[in-house]
Amino acid sequence: EQAKAAAKAAKQQEASFKRANKHRPKEMSSKRPVSRAREVVAPVRKEGKDPRFEPSRPGEKEAAARRYAFLYDSVMPSERAVLRTAMKAERNPQTKAALSLQLQRLDSRLQQERTRRQRSELDHTVKAKQKEAAAAGKAPFFLKKSDKRKLELVAKFEALQSSGKLDRFMEKRRKHNASKDHRHLPDGRNDA
Template sequence: MVLANKLDRNLRAAEESSDGEDYYEVTDRSSSASVIEADEGGNVISSDDDMSDASDHDDDKIKAQMSKVSFGALAKAQDALSSKQSDDNVEEKEDSDSDAAPHARSSKHAPAVQSSKRMVSRKRNVVEVKKPVFRDPRFDNVSGPRPEDYVVEKRYSFLKDYRASEIAELRNTIKKTKNEGEKEQLKKKLLSMESQQKARENKERLQDVTREHKKKEKELVKEGKKPFFLKKSEQKKIALVDRFQNMKAKQRDKVIERRRKKVTAKERKNMPDERRTA
């Protein structure tokens, strides 16, 4: 019934569009095998299961209409049905392709597959603008040879006084602050600044030791002796001795006690746990 109704609509549209054509009675000729077939007596037989199950009344109606239809209208109806069927097949294929995994790789080690239908950005660099490169002429080789580290530190030694004044001002602020939360934050900031200051002093002390050693070795090399290069561990030992010599007695005792506690805690941590006895 569905195919019969569809064919009926297509035939009516074809009859309206095929004015002026010659009509012939269809007897023993048959149209395309995919739509209509005729037996030896001229009876129209449908190739689909729906046409075979249709009633006799529908068959007679189709026969009467087909006997009056021209070959041109019949061809147009056939083209319309075949084009619609092909469109349905294309849609089904697209649906099946969309269900599949997009751009699946053969293995995880295979290169990624990029679709060629990806939209290209419309932004274009018509005139390429060079990115500005900023440089400091004080530390650039174009302005001359780079000075030694101790020379740079000497030139910027005023920063030490500036940092020291910051620490002193922060201590006064902590004393005046009454809010406990703000006071804790200021104390953390003060502790961080003091630790940074100590790290700078240790680094400067180590650099002084290295500089003095290099100066002595250069003089010995001029005398014809072989140069001797200090290890990092030896440099640290010499710097530590120099630090303790410049300390006062109370400061030295505090540092030694703190270091002793640190070593003791480390040894206790590395000791195995005592076994329980029955």
């Protein structure tokens, strides 16, 4: 009952705010005394923006990726090698776990960069095809996200095939899908 009473009081207080126009601030009647526990509505502060850390042009990400490509090409792989050797030499399990976590983070960042590069390469090829089509006088076409995803999968498939890892990948996929299907099966016999 106390909860109901508190909710009712909150509703009444909400209803007591008046506005002549929806764009004006909320006003309360001056005839009602102000409670000791005042709820002051703080104005929404504008977030300050630092232009140094915001991309100023649409192509800024690509330019930054080109500028800092050396990090992913030489610096991070060498860091990875150092971490691996340090992890192998380490005896303390806690330090070893911390190094392992650091190595995982580095690996994931390198993997993200690889996928980003593949995607940008795919985008460049698609844009080149669009330019050729436009030059030939054809109507412009724009790929949907699903079509882009399909193209990415095709590229991944071809890369796996060329590296000879396709069979292992497909076997993993089959196992994954089989376990997914197995989850949807009933748990045994339902004897009632």
